[in-house]
Amino acid sequence: MTFSGAANAEDHIAADEASPKLVVAISVDQLSADLFAEYRNSFTGGLKRLASGVVFPSGYQSHAATETCPGHSTIMTGVHSGRAGIIANNWIDLSIKRDDKTVYCAEDERIEGTSFGDITAATQGDYVASSWHLLVPTLGERLKKVSPKSRNVAVAGKDRSALMMGGKDVDEIYWWKGNGFTTLVGRGMSSSMTALNKNIGETINKARPAYAVPAHCEARNAKIAHGDDKSVGDYAFQRPDGAAQIFRGSPDFDAAVLTAATTLVNDHKLGQGEATDILSISLAATDYIGHAFGTAGLEMCIQMSALDQSIGDFFNVLDSQNIDYVVMLTADHGGLDLPERMQLQGVPMAQRVDSELNAKTIGAAVAKQLNLDSEKPVLHADGPFGDYYISLDLSEGQRAAVKKSAMALIAAHPQVEMVLDHDEILATEISREAPEQWTMLQRARASFHPDRSGDFVVLLKKAITPIATTARGYVATHGSPWDYDRRVPMLFWREGIRHFEQPLSVMTVDIAPTLGALIGVDIPAEETDGKCLDLDGGPANSCE
Structure with a gap:
């Protein structure tokens, strides 16, 4: 297998013959390093193929804000999420004109009449999807x-996943919305994607039988009760008539996205032209x-098996077209199981976050303590952890007093690991050490942007699930600075690649420089937080 890098356009032409014709960059949302390790021996399809390539089982989304948007912003840019401008899925901007001060990472809130709204609501607000918050170019844009x-x-x-990986300069971009795929405002849908949506629409509301339970999943078939007389752990994704809303939370969803990817490969003959495509x-x-x-539980076990097969089917399509492609697979973040099951499985300290730990309740207590107007909120946040913002309606002295009081109240809560001040985070240098050795402050710094991050940042203790109630259907989540949310696999495969496994830690910011070296795109050292990883496994060096 030949690898080659190039530093400029002239060198890129010389490297064309050695470069793969297609780079396939896959992110599996919430595929933690722990999940990959747990199910690795059961894979028989696409994930087994990837595990036969170059394996970095201890990759890191090294930042503290381990959410979808920040994680995806690191993969194809080669910079930490804070440098990319993507500090969280949502943040607060008290200076914007609209009443809704919550900003979604993949919206353009400058457009009048738009509002992101409540992400848990069916409509998810009325926003215009955009990558304008992404402050750095992606590998595809550089190419x-x-x-x-x-x-x-x-x-x-x-949408946030596609926009963060594709960037601003994209030839085609699609994501799921409602009951089908959509694209950027002002762009038309291709006839093939329109036909795909029609096919999906004809089946999405129809009943489907339960998935077969693989033999290795039988032991996980155990009901676990959580709030409001609900349970998990014994469901095989059967869908009754009229239940399109279940579609996204089943293995069928990934199969649909990979069918869309196949459609795009076929439509544009990706990997079959003169130049490399991404x-x-x-x-x-x-x-x-x-x-x-x-x-x-059973649900995730079935999902891992189905994901493995769906990715394998997609690879078979590329193989059938004799495309020379390189694949990278990673994740935007990891995840943690629901606390009710964790308590039964050796983690007695696992618990749900206190419902009183939120900006509204804490802010009211602070306002009362300081004799401030209780009718106007003094504290704003998108959730119990992460960025907290102090009202701009207060005087500088009042803001300082609110900050001091709020930080002290929150820091004293038994579920809180620490509260970090904006200026303290800003004064911290980005670490160049191994990511597992980073302090909490260094982790927070990696997802910090001085103009978008809060006046202070709240980090919860290990095994605290930041969901107070399961009434809305969410039983578990991610977003912590702990390694169960930070660690993700990083896998590379190309036909003929020499298999090896490197157990030492690497970071997702290393992916763009590594892929760039294979396709002749040099990312200057000052424009990346990562480094090129040598994938050759022999005396040659794929980074040179």
Whole structure:
């Protein structure tokens, strides 16, 4: 297997013959390193093929804000999420004109009349999906500058995933919305994608039988009760008539996204032209299943088996077209199982977050303590952890007093690990040490942006699930600075690659420089937080 790198457009032309014709970058939303390790021996399809390539089982989304948007922003840019400008899925901007001050990472809130709204609501607000918050170029954008004939294409189960991996300069970009795929405002849907939506629409509301339970999943078939007389752990994704809403939280969803990827490969003959193309794919079913059912039950076991087969089917399509492709697979973050099951499985301290630990309740207590107007909120946040913002309606002295009081109240809560001040985070240098050795402050720094991050940042203790109630259907989640949310696998495969496994830690910011070296795109050292990983496994060096 030959690898080659190139530093500029002229070198890129010389490297064309050695470069793969298609880069397939796959993110499996919420595929933790723990999940990969747990199910690795059961894989027989696409994930088994990837495990036969170059395996970095201890990759890191090294930042503290381990959510979908920040994680996807690191994969194809080579920079930490804070440097990319993506500090969280949502943040607060008290300076914007609209009443709704919550900003979604993949919206353009500058457009009048738009509002992101409540992400848990069916409508998810009325926003315009956009990648304008992403402050740095993706690998696909860089490739197009040195190789104008290259195509940069992205498809995903979520808009934020496609937009963060594709970037601003994309030839085609699609994501799931409602009951089908959509694209950027002002762009038309291709006839093939329109036909795919029609086919999905004809089946999505129809009943389907339960998935077969693989033999290795039988031991996980155990009902676990949680709030409101509900349970998880014994469900095989059968769908009754009229239940399209179940679709996203089943293995069928990933299969649909990979069918869309196949459609794009066929439509544009990706990997079959003169230049290298990039296809970014993000598969979201693992994340939806993790949220709805947890990570350690029958549902996730079935999902891992189905995901393995669906990815394998997609690879078979590429093989049948004799495409020379390289694959990278990783995840945007990990995840943690629901606390009710964890308590039965050796983690007695696992618990749900206190419902009183939120900006509204804490803010009211602070306002009362300081004799401030209780009618106006003094504290704003998108959830119990992460970025907290102090009202701009207060004087500087009042803001300082609110900050001091709120930080003290929150830090004293038994479920809180620490509260970090904005200026303290800003003064911290980005660490160049191994990511497992980073302090909490260094982890917070990696997902920090001075103009978007909060006045202070709240980090919860280990095994605290930041969901107070399961009434809305979420039983488990991610977003912590702990390694169960930070550690993800990083896998590379190309026909003829020499298999090896490197157990030492690497980071997802290493992916873009590594892939760039294979296709002749040099990312200057000052423009990346990562490094190129040598994939050759022999005396040659794929980074040179």
